[in-house]
Amino acid sequence: MRLLRLRQFLFLSLTAVFMLPVLAVMASWLSMGQADGAARQILLEMAQTVLPDYLGTTLLLSALVGLGVVAVGLSCAAAVTLFDFSGRRFFEWALLLPLAMPAYVVAYAYTDFLQFSGPFQTMVRELTGWQGRVFPEVRNLGGAAWVFIFSLYPYVYLLARTALSERAVHLMEAARLLGAPMRRRVLEIALPLARPAVAAGTALALMETLADFGVSSYFGIQTFTAGIYKAWLSMDNRLAAAQLATMLLMMVALLLFLERRSRQKLRFAASRGARAGSMDARPLKLTGRPLLLAWLLCGVPVLAGFVLPVLFMLRPLMADWSVLSWGSFLGWAWNSVRLGLLSAVLAVALALVLAFSVRRRPDAPTRWAVQLAGLGYAVPGAVIVVGLLLPVGWLQARWPETGAGYLMTATAFGLVWAYLVRFGAVALQSVQSGYARIPVSFDDSARMLGSGEWGLLKRVHWPLLKRSTAGALLLVFVDVMKELPATLVLRPFNSDTLAVVAYQLARDERLGEAALPSLALVLVGLIPVIILSRTLRSNPA
Known part of the structure; x- marks a missing residue:
């Protein structure tokens, strides 16, 4: 009995570690009554000045990105699922390539190529003799929406493609036999089937948009995430940063709720027997103008989200290799790989403990605790940073001898903790x-043969979980390599990562030097994309 209580205590303590940043941010509202006059004055001034801008800009950016990812992702999914045309097999996997591109890398690439002093406008001015601006300014709200749309549309594309491929072709064939025209078949049969999947993919894309710091900071857009860092680092006001983090967390919680509701409705588009039926349903063959339209619909997202950014980043490298510092690059890459491997191993180990606990004791408290621990992926990195530093500041102020501030900011402890909170949910979902x-x-057979819990995990579960844990290791490793907001604040001294260096070089307008670490992040991000595309090809819906 004592051992069981100890195990339950350790399990709940482990769950609390994952939830501490969120709990700390929410608890900041309790300190409003004790806040000094200066802090309250700053909050009031923010409510009258910058807060409306933060809210308006964030909502407008989210609306533009939401509409954009739905239009691009759904049209591409419908094209490769409902129609058959030359190049369809290529576009099925090529449309996933922007998943390998961090949004802030895409922003650097477009800025470098299209800015006033960039090669595009310089070439046009030399050819035409025009001395003014040829292309509008990229670093604004519209440019950020463009970057997010073509970086995040694969969320909608992937889920909508799965939903459409399961039943849409068969039902559209049945509608055709009943005399329904193509327009009606698409609008009244196919698209309603994909509606829950589109809503879920849009919610995921919007959560990534709200959590972003690199694009909004580099483009100078006043979003909540940029406001959190400004309040913390520029104004040196933790309370104001915590309040902004709470508002951002509430927006993310609403999106998470809508995403879960949409995911529950996916069963209407994925019922059993989707392949059943005597009719030989095949996608409609396209030729002529419809074929050109299909190429345009599928080709533009691949070009805008992957091909062009890669070419834009390769240009300065091919033009002048002397800007590269290979010694520094290897150091940045080693820091990124080291943090990625350490965080991935710890995340998978903790995920195994949590998933095994639910497997052995599937009671309500255990399931609720694991579900709470799995919410970390929906929490923006800025919120995690504030949630970790708030209790650390409180401990450091009252008991300086603990060295909590040094442990959290001068070592890799705080950074790895933030990674576990942010990406532990990825490992947990894979293991589950x-x-x-x-x-x-x-499990029952192993128990009847006298196997204990450790023997059950080692001899029965682990051999069957090797592929899932390997996938979890890879996903967490790639996510940690690309993570920017938490790394930017919590990294130890002299331990920059590829993501941080790319951001700092781009912020200093040294975009040529930022190309190499950015391309390295893209190459790492290609690994899970290739595996995902091969999985979809080997297991067609």
Whole structure:
């Protein structure tokens, strides 16, 4: 009994570690009554000045990105699913390539090529003799929306493609036999089937938009995430940063709720027997103008979200290799790989502990605790940073001898903790998906043969979870390599990562030097994209 209580205490303590940043941010409202007059005055001034801008800009950016990812992702998913045309197999996997591109890398690439002093406008001025601006300014709200749309549309594309491929072709064939024209078949049959998947993909894209710091900071856009860092680092006001973080967290919680609701409705588009039926349903063959339109619909997102940014970044490298510092680059790459591997191993280990606990004791408290621990991926990095530093500042002010501030900011401890909170949910979902494929009868058989819990995990579960844990390691590793907001604040001295260096070089207008670390991040991001595309090809819906 004592051992069981100890295990429950450790399990709840582990869950609390994941939830501490969110709890600390929410608890900041309790300190409003004790806040000094200066802090309250800053909050009032923010409410009268910058807060409306933060809210308006964030909502407008979210609306533009939401409409854009739906238009691009759904049209591409419908094209490759409902129609058959030359190049369709290529576009099925090529449309996933922008998943490998961090949004802030795309922003650097377009800025370098299209800015006033960039090669595009310089070439046009030399050819035409025009001395003014040829292309409008990129670093604004419209440019940020463009970057997010073509970086995040694969969320909608992937989910909508899965939903459409399961039943839409068969039902559209049935509608055709009943005499329905193509326009009606698409608008009244196919698109309603994909509606829950589109809503879920849009919610995921908007959560990434709200969590972004690199694009909004580089473009000078007044979003909540940029405001949090400004309040913390420029104004040196933790309370104001915590209040802004709470508002951002509430917006993300609303999107998370809508995403879960949409995911629950996916069963209407994915019922059993989707392949059943005597009719030989095939996608409609396209030729002539419809074929050109399909190429345009699928080709523009691939060009805008992957091909052009890569070419824009390769240009300065090919023009002048002397801007590269390979010694520094190897140091940045080693820091990124080291943090990625350490965080991935710890995240998978903790995910195994949590998933195994739910497997052995599937009671309500355990399931609720694991679900709370799995919400970290929806929490923006800025909120995690504020949530970690608030209690550390409180401890450091009251008990300086603890050295909590040094441990959190001068070592990798705080950074790895932030990674575990942010990306532990990725590992947990992968491990739980692996457990879902292991019958419970295996556990009963092992217990009847006298196997203990450690033997059950080692001899029965682990051999069947190797693929899931390997996938979890890869996903967490790639996410940590690309993470920017938490790394920018919590990294130890002299331990810059590829993401931080790319951001700092781009901010200093040294875009040629920022190309190499940015391209390295793209190459790392290509690994899960390639695996995902191969999985979809080997297991067609």
